[in-house]
Amino acid sequence: MRRADMAIHLTKESKVLVQGMTGGEGMKHTRRMLAAGTDVVGGVNPRKAGRSVAFDERAVPVFGSVAEGMDATGADVTVVFVPPAFAKAAVTEAADAGIGLAVVITEGIPVHDSVAFLAHARPRGTRVIGPNCPGLITPGQSNAGIIPADIAKPGRIGLVSKSGTLTYQLMYELRDTGFSTCVGIGGDPVVGTTHIDCLAAFQDDPDTDLIVLIGEIGGDAEERAAAYIRDHVTKPVVGYIAGFTAPEGRTMGHAGAIVSGSSGTARAKQEALEAAGVRVGHTPTETAQQVLAVLNDGR
Known part of the structure; x- marks a missing residue:
């Protein structure tokens, strides 16, 4: 229970x-x-x-x-x-x-x-x-920030995301399954809580069975998260990376979402996550389908 x-x-x-x-x-x-x-x-x-x-x-x-x-x-x-x-x-x-x-x-x-x-x-x-984040919500318990509370119910999926909008979309896609906690960490170049911090917390939370990680182009946070998953996370992780079609050298939406040369591309992040055993969806809907498939497989 x-x-x-x-x-x-x-x-x-x-x-x-x-x-x-x-x-x-x-x-x-x-x-x-x-x-x-x-x-x-x-x-x-x-x-x-x-x-x-x-x-x-x-x-x-x-x-x-x-x-x-x-x-x-x-x-x-x-x-x-x-x-x-x-x-x-x-x-x-x-x-x-x-x-x-x-x-x-x-x-x-x-x-x-x-x-x-x-x-x-x-x-x-x-x-x-944060900063520049939507906050976090533990459905049915507490909501600190601007995440809409009516698109989530209690469940056993943990969600960590750079993007507020994609946080909401994945919550809506998986609204019938439910979440333990959803954390929007923000998309600025410097944030106080990282993907890795949330991965560690969800790994230790007995009421989180699966983790969804949403990243985006720019920086190397997702590559570092992939290395952490490989070495420390035993729960299944499903990922999504935003920005496959973003042009080089242009900031896209978030201040940290910029690709310079071969660094920080969506493809590199996807490959790093998949090498760590993470299933990566190509769209938010496909990502939600991957989550359901993992849960149904019991893995």
Whole structure:
């Protein structure tokens, strides 16, 4: 039987703060997170501290700092919706407060700011997911970010993806099978949580039976993930790589999705994954079919 508290990084026990909750995007997605069952315990805005915001029938308090919110509520997760210019300060503040998980939704953060706040967060024990990511969801338990909660139900597939849109599509394709946790790690050149981090967590999660890995052109993250799968992952992995038709030398969508010469091509990533025993689909629909085939084979 599935234990209700099993997942990676996010469970029904997670208590969530929202930095930037009183802004337009923060308000919209806080309402969606609450509707999905997320325990949103507060927002953070120094200029509006002491107020509360009504979301349907629930009033969520606003705190002046992450530390204040943690002290008052026991929060262990923060979701960051602040504008790019203030993201570095927001994540640095969260790490200094000792929060366990910071989910950075904001896109357009300068890479040097991301490098700085990630270097600040790691030694303080704060895991960062993102930036420029859709967040993560453990269906039926909690949703931290902007992933639509109505396209997933609880199940035994773990999903890790660079692409938000492809996260949603694979969740929809496999909606009748269900997921343990889905993590959108973001497509920027530098991110706080990698494919390998999620592979390791899913490998150790007793309620994840199969892992779906979605990558895209640019960098060598998928090749490194393939080497990790070969040496450390015993559960079946099914993959999909976006960008087979992308032209060289042009950034495609994500800041990290750029091919330079023979480096970072979709073909090279597919070959590396297949050499590690990963089944790789050529389209999202084919990838979902591969997942179902593996599950039906019992392998």
